[in-house]
Amino acid sequence: MKVAASRKEHFNAAHRLYNPQWNDEKNSAVFGKCSNPNFHGHNYEVIVSVIGEPDPDTGYVFDMKLLSDLITEHVLTKFDHKNLNLDTIYFQNLNPTAENIAIVIWRILRQHIDSKYELKIKLYETERNCVEYPAH
Amino acid sequence: MKVAASRKEHFNAAHRLYNPQWNDEKNSAVFGKCSNPNFHGHNYEVIVSVIGEPDPDTGYVFDMKLLSDLITEHVLTKFDHKNLNLDTIYFQNLNPTAENIAIVIWRILRQHIDSKYELKIKLYETERNCVEYPAH
Amino acid sequence: MKVAASRKEHFNAAHRLYNPQWNDEKNSAVFGKCSNPNFHGHNYEVIVSVIGEPDPDTGYVFDMKLLSDLITEHVLTKFDHKNLNLDTIYFQNLNPTAENIAIVIWRILRQHIDSKYELKIKLYETERNCVEYPAH
């Protein structure tokens, strides 16, 4: 049986939900106040889980210090204290919903974590709203 | 791979654990202080997860505002500031344990959420006790 | 300068807000759903702070184990898994608002804690509503 080892980090970012193929009226109807043209923001909490067998020499599935460093280097430096729509390459043509942010983080980190490990992302946009990818 | 999108809501309710087929002595032996005849109560936290594919137009698996409205309309208006045993139709013949409350909430919401989505309920009765349905 | 030492405990209780000098209509107008005749309930969290000088021999202002025991004996055994209106002597003629519950707990514990210490009670009725007595 495998063990999941998880690390929580956070970033503070501005964003706006917006589909450029729709007019402002439709964006406002679908996304409500989340589509405010001047943006709003969140304290995002991201929990990254790496699933595998503990190494017999260390007792670690994955070194949490290393996982924290990978998240910092590849995610936080790009997203923390940024405008997700304007300051990142990832959401130029992709709506920065919690779902899409989680999928983007998964794709970024997947390149830096050996494929022998499963990878899961849980993202809290607020204390009440969160997403998990993949769901199972 | 699918995404789980989750919304947390809460309700404050009174309840009493009690099996009408048992006498008071047996109810007290099995349920302890949870069977206090004059009821006790909890701040219940319910986390509803909807699992599916993000919609390509919105980036949402499910609109969290709509999910919140569905929970409010179909669950909170029935359970919040109520006595679960006396004020609801669901626990007239069903013991209002956390397990049964979660199953009842799942059955209520299942009727209002398209079957293309999986549905999960996590219910905290206290900070230390919670249940999840279905478990997998 | 003095140190405040605080211990958090909790109890789960049913209650109803109700002024017996008012008719049902007025109770409902003033207290809303908190006046539901069949009660509702909460997971109350109570934080008891004792303020004084650390003892030079122990380094304690007050032994937290002893404080926990005092709260358990004099408060939790009376309030936990009870109906505050029906099962306690304190709220027979006193409305069990958070304010009044905090004052009652302060009066109970004041008798068991040496007057050389200041005593403060913070009571969370929900995660969003709390009271503190005395305020300063």
Add this chain to the structure above:
Amino acid sequence: MKVAASRKEHFNAAHRLYNPQWNDEKNSAVFGKCSNPNFHGHNYEVIVSVIGEPDPDTGYVFDMKLLSDLITEHVLTKFDHKNLNLDTIYFQNLNPTAENIAIVIWRILRQHIDSKYELKIKLYETERNCVEYPAH
């Protein structure tokens, strides 16, 4: 002795720290990444405390439902899902630091709460950074 009664609410907003009398270099030196020109954002939590004597008829210092409504009407509708710098009148010439946001909220609510009550604002900008006004 008085009782403090507190209500927690939240709003999600974008902001940027910036002193218009300084050039970009100095703003960046003083405010670091908090001065990102395209803004960043937070889930702000605001705890409003009203301090006074419990009313003998209700047992309330202040009706928490009414306090929640006042915060919603006078603060949340102005700040929630907004850009504090661009979308509000309060921070056109005032840097939206946590300190200044708390003082602004205090001044707004002070006009709607009877002067017989003391008023305090605690504002969490992140889980790790918060301010309280007035401090005593």
Add this chain to the structure above:
Amino acid sequence: MKVAASRKEHFNAAHRLYNPQWNDEKNSAVFGKCSNPNFHGHNYEVIVSVIGEPDPDTGYVFDMKLLSDLITEHVLTKFDHKNLNLDTIYFQNLNPTAENIAIVIWRILRQHIDSKYELKIKLYETERNCVEYPAH
């Protein structure tokens, strides 16, 4: 469909990460400050989940009071306010990483919980680091 019922408990313990087959230099290189020779410590939170069908007579998957008692008797009395390396039999030859602590707790409790139930352990070493066993 089955229900998962979970109970959270905690213990406060000292530990040191150390592989006796490595010299001090290598232990320090791999485990960093977690290998401090004089130990450090944590407030561990352990969430034990029992998965099964609710009993039709009680509405319980598993009595949370009984689960709490089992955790206390078989885990907390051995680990709480102890040095995991020096005061327990489990980590004499096993590095007390979060992964290994979770596996040890699973093996201990597995002997006391009927095999008709699935069993899962989630262990928080800090608010930011946690493990889950089994992962699925």
Add this chain to the structure above:
Amino acid sequence: MKVAASRKEHFNAAHRLYNPQWNDEKNSAVFGKCSNPNFHGHNYEVIVSVIGEPDPDTGYVFDMKLLSDLITEHVLTKFDHKNLNLDTIYFQNLNPTAENIAIVIWRILRQHIDSKYELKIKLYETERNCVEYPAH
């Protein structure tokens, strides 16, 4: 009126409560399991509050980045992943109770924060036990 600005940090440490002027029996009678000879440990959370007037140019009472750096340099590097009794100079002759740890942190930081500011320390030893210095 002044503003309090607060920063939360944490450290993980081992400690043992022990009065060298008492024999083991008395230490055990007074401190119970907290006097375990091989130590136990905690995730300490420390909240440092600086009280003063917001600077008109920055809107800050105190730069939270600078406060975090001061806490890290003068407190965390000395206490984090250490044995408070054996690895620090502060508790060679002082019992490392929460009260004494808070007073020591206050004395350390007082030297690095201008006397025009008031300084307060709140220290959580566990989620349930905390101290505040000074109390007022």
